Amino acid sequence: xxxxxxxxPVAMPDEAKAETPQGDExxxxxxxxxxERFRRxxxxxxxxxxxxxxxxxxxxxxxxLYHEPMLAVQLTFLEEA
Numbered sequence: 568x569x570x571x572x573x574x575x576p577v578a579m580p581d582e583a584k585a586e587t588p589q590g591d592e593x594x595x596x597x598x599x600x601x602x603e604r605f606r607r608x609x610x611x612x613x614x615x616x617x618x619x620x621x622x623x624x625x626x627x628x629x630x631x632l633y634h635e636p637m638l639a640v641q642l643t644f645l646e647e648a
Contacts, residue, residue, distance in 0.1 A: 593642035595620045598632060605637050612638060620645060 568600050596619050600612040608628040610617070621629065 590645035593621070593644055595643050595645045596624075596629075596632065597641045597643050598638045601637050601639060605635075607635050607638065613616055618643065619643065 573588045585618055598612055598617045598619065604615065608624070608631045610619075610632075620633075624632070632638060
């Protein structure tokens, strides 16, 4: 049986370490494809904004998305429910 990766806290690249415009520490990303449809890190993206909590991503998944030139990625803060 394949071993399942656990989600570890994401270590953001230095250029991504910043506060959101609201002044809060980011806990999510907003991702938009620069084309009609694009798939990366096991997820489909379109020109509509997709919001993903950082806790749902491994460090490798975050880095794949953050550094992908076909995706626009912005750090954001989501209120806890």
